[in-house]
Amino acid sequence: MRVSARLLAALAIFLGVAPTPGRAQSATVFDRFSKSVYKVEILERRSSTPSIVGTAFVVDSAGTLLTNYHVVKSLVFKPNDYRIRLVGNDGASVDSVHVVRVDAAHDLAVLSARLRDPVPLHLDDGVPEVGTSVFSLGFPLNLTGTVVQGSFNGLMPHSLEGTFHFTGSLNPGMSGGPTLLADGRVVGVNVATSGNQLSYLVPAARARELLAQPRDSNPDLVADVRSSLEAVQDRVRQMVFRKGMEETDIAGFRLPKPPGDSFDCSASPVDTGDLDYDGVIYRCGLDDWLWLDPDDASPILVVEHVVMSSHKLTRLRFATLYSEWFSTVFDGEISNSDWATKYRCEAGNVRNGHGLKFRLVQCWRRRPDLPGLYDLFVRTAILGGSDAGVVSTYRMNGTTRENGLALIRQALEHTGRVR
Amino acid sequence: MIVAEILGPDGAMLSRVKLDGTCVVGSDRSGGLVLVDPTVAPRHLELLEGPGEGTVTLRRLADDGETRVGSLIVGAEAEITLPATVSVGAVAVRLSSAAATGPAEVPPPSPILSRPATAWGLCLVTVILAATKALLTTDKAHPWHVASATGVAVVLLLPLWAGGWAIGNRLFGYKNRFHAHLSAISIWVLVASCIDLVTTGATEIVHTDTTRVLGSGLDLLLLAWLLYLHIRVASRWRFRTNAIIAGAVVLVLGSLTFLAADADTDADVPVNAALGALTALPAAVYVTRPADGVAASTDKILHELNGMKAKRSVKRAPEGP
Numbered sequence: 001m002r003v004s005a006r007l008l009a010a011l012a013i014f015l016g017v018a019p020t021p022g023r024a025q026s027a028t029v030f031d032r033f034s035k036s037v038y039k040v041e042i043l044e045r046r047s048s049t050p051s052i053v054g055t056a057f058v059v060d061s062a063g064t065l066l067t068n069y070h071v072v073k074s075l076v077f078k079p080n081d082y083r084i085r086l087v088g089n090d091g092a093s094v095d096s097v098h099v100v101r102v103d104a105a106h107d108l109a110v111l112s113a114r115l116r117d118p119v120p121l122h123l124d125d126g127v128p129e130v131g132t133s134v135f136s137l138g139f140p141l142n143l144t145g146t147v148v149q150g151s152f153n154g155l156m157p158h159s160l161e162g163t164f165h166f167t168g169s170l171n172p173g174m175s176g177g178p179t180l181l182a183d184g185r186v187v188g189v190n191v192a193t194s195g196n197q198l199s200y201l202v203p204a205a206r207a208r209e210l211l212a213q214p215r216d217s218n219p220d221l222v223a224d225v226r227s228s229l230e231a232v233q234d235r236v237r238q239m240v241f242r243k244g245m246e247e248t249d250i251a252g253f254r255l256p257k258p259p260g261d262s263f264d265c266s267a268s269p270v271d272t273g274d275l276d277y278d279g280v281i282y283r284c285g286l287d288d289w290l291w292l293d294p295d296d297a298s299p300i301l302v303v304e305h306v307v308m309s310s311h312k313l314t315r316l317r318f319a320t321l322y323s324e325w326f327s328t329v330f331d332g333e334i335s336n337s338d339w340a341t342k343y344r345c346e347a348g349n350v351r352n353g354h355g356l357k358f359r360l361v362q363c364w365r366r367r368p369d370l371p372g373l374y375d376l377f378v379r380t381a382i383l384g385g386s387d388a389g390v391v392s393t394y395r396m397n398g399t400t401r402e403n404g405l406a407l408i409r410q411a412l413e414h415t416g417r418v419r
Numbered sequence: 420m421i422v423a424e425i426l427g428p429d430g431a432m433l434s435r436v437k438l439d440g441t442c443v444v445g446s447d448r449s450g451g452l453v454l455v456d457p458t459v460a461p462r463h464l465e466l467l468e469g470p471g472e473g474t475v476t477l478r479r480l481a482d483d484g485e486t487r488v489g490s491l492i493v494g495a496e497a498e499i500t501l502p503a504t505v506s507v508g509a510v511a512v513r514l515s516s517a518a519a520t521g522p523a524e525v526p527p528p529s530p531i532l533s534r535p536a537t538a539w540g541l542c543l544v545t546v547i548l549a550a551t552k553a554l555l556t557t558d559k560a561h562p563w564h565v566a567s568a569t570g571v572a573v574v575l576l577l578p579l580w581a582g583g584w585a586i587g588n589r590l591f592g593y594k595n596r597f598h599a600h601l602s603a604i605s606i607w608v609l610v611a612s613c614i615d616l617v618t619t620g621a622t623e624i625v626h627t628d629t630t631r632v633l634g635s636g637l638d639l640l641l642l643a644w645l646l647y648l649h650i651r652v653a654s655r656w657r658f659r660t661n662a663i664i665a666g667a668v669v670l671v672l673g674s675l676t677f678l679a680a681d682a683d684t685d686a687d688v689p690v691n692a693a694l695g696a697l698t699a700l701p702a703a704v705y706v707t708r709p710a711d712g713v714a715a716s717t718d719k720i721l722h723e724l725n726g727m728k729a730k731r732s733v734k735r736a737p738e739g740p
Contacts, residue, residue, distance in 0.1 A: 341727040366724040
């Protein structure tokens with residue numbers, strides 16, 4: 001899943017979209033429930049021009065709406081630069097809107113608006129059968145209200161936060177819209193897509209939990225964000241570090257992998273070009289992403305090993321090749337963020353408890369808006385081999401110091417040679 | 420108490436310092452706020468707290484140094500209200516009162532400025548070692564020898580070391596710290612042999628067993644220092660092959676140094692060669708620390724990050740007077 005593909009909030013993206021052929025059932029759903037759905041416009045204050053567009057839907061008669069956290073994130077952190085506006089399917093706009101609660105972990109936000117005759121949708125905590133027809137409503141690419149028919153396909157297998165898999169075409173701008181059954185019960189909130197009709201929903205049960213939390217008249221939304229991200233780190237600690245990393249054997253090396261089946265792991269051969277060596281890239285990640293930046297999603301934890309060996313390259317050439325792999329940072333591994341400091345790195349040679357020596361680089365950057373949370377990039381290379389070695393990369397975003405250190409410790413201790 | 424934040428060209432804060440009462444701002448290191456920039460005069464301006472609360476007075480000291488507050492050029496003296504951004508030459512400094520900004524954090528050392536400082540620190544230790552050796556191995560009754568040996572150390576070593584750094588930095592840039600160390604070590608080895616020859620020549624005038632023992636001990640100390648420098652370099656080298664090459668270079672240079680400097684008897688030759696060979700030791704084992712020590716590096720990084728702000732790409736509008 002690519003980060004860019006998950007951007008549902010329309011940020012100056014204007015692509016052509018072929019209209020979905022209408023169906024009688026879709027038409028009925030749209031007619032009955034679209035009046036509960038609003039376009040969310042995050043406006044740049046000085047120009048009153050939309051900067052981000054998403055979708056929200058009404059959940060009670062008091063004018064409470066649900067949307068995605070990533071739709072309103074700019075507003076949460078820069079209220080002086082942005083304001084929010086809702087636009088109904090009839091074109092009427094509502095300016096009296098406030099963000100009252102956010103959950104960055106599940107990518108949800110609660111809005112309160114002064115709506116004329118709000119028509120709430122009912123949240124359904126259940127999990128429909130796989131194959132059930134569901135309908136997603138929203139405002140793709142800042143267009144008019146749209147309904148997309150698709151099928152429900154259960155829970156994502158590699159999700160820390162419990163995301164639903166929806167087979168249907170979600171498009172940028174539909175973020176925060178409802179996906180509902182034909183009778184109007186909402187099963188999930190539109191959140192992301194990988195293209196090719198692979199789309200994702202936040203379960204309605206998560207939304208209900210957020211709605212049940214007490215609301216402050218003067219909410220500290222940044223504190224909400226921080227506490228929800230800290231909760232993610234608690235879950236990571238429970239799931240990964242408390243259990244301890246598992247080990248997998250690849251080409252003579254024993255390498256760490258996240259425990260259980262919670263992570264999606266894949267392997268592929270390295271494209272070695274003309275050079276005479278073998279390489280395997282082994283990668284594990286979660287299906288969940290964190291919206292630490294308003295326009296870019298970050299993986300929670302990624303583990304990647306590049307196992308290399310060659311019996312034909314000379315020691316010096318292999319060392320050069322190995323060194324290049326170690327020092328190359330690939331696209332997307334470290335990107336600049338307006339919301340974080342630059343990375344600070346420290347390099348050194350370390351040895352683990354088994355006496356195996358590594359070159360280790362750890363790079364951290366701070367998120368000033370979220371004290372105590374950092375992005376971490378770690379790269380290790382096993383030292384001492386003349387014709388084989390492993391370059392490992394570990395990335396954690398929005399991590400605490402303790403989880404970051406636990407990652408480094410466990411990464412080193414669970415790496416070794418197969419005897 | 421005034422807080423001065425030195426801003427980079429993109430408006431990001433580079434460092435923050437607290438200033439007490441009156442201080443001189445300029446490129447001269449004796450000033451209270453040192454701004455190393457060609458557009459800043461050695462004694463550019465004087466900064467005085469007051470006269471009112473939350474105000475500061477800027478007094479021009481240099482005829483050729485311009486100071487601006489927004490679009491206003493400071494003449495002889497100007498009183499400004501805090502917070503304000505002042506352009507000292509081309510360097511932007513944001514001034515605010517400590518009460519408004521809360522306790523100033525300890526600024527992280529600027530990576531560019533801290534490296535020459537490290538070099539000077541290494542240089543100072545080397546000079547002290549060389550001077551100590553000269554002091555102890557030369558007859559106390561001949562202070563001229565002590566003075567001359569120390570003087571040679573200072574006169575020869577300091578500029579050459581600094582030159583090594585300057586050349587290394589010119590060629591490779593400050594970002595590549597190990598090149599700078601390498602050039603400094605190479606020059607140190609060459610110069611150490613000259614100093615050793617001078618000081619050995621001095622000791623031969625009044626050579627006693629005691630001074631000879633002391634001399635050997637200090638040779639070991641010098642060697643240990645060389646080893647330490649080498650470890651610093653070798654630990655930054657990524658892989659064994661590179662580290663061994665580095666070790667071999669130091670081995671050859673080290674052996675030549677000791678052979679040339681101390682080979683006053685035939686018996687010293689193998690001893691000194693062996694001592695020189697020891698310098699290659701770190702290359703063979705290349706330095707590693709236990710993984711438990713990683714947390715210390717992490718905390719060092721996190722401490723540095725505490726003084727940093729997010730790298731916003733949005734530029735702020737220029738402030739008026």
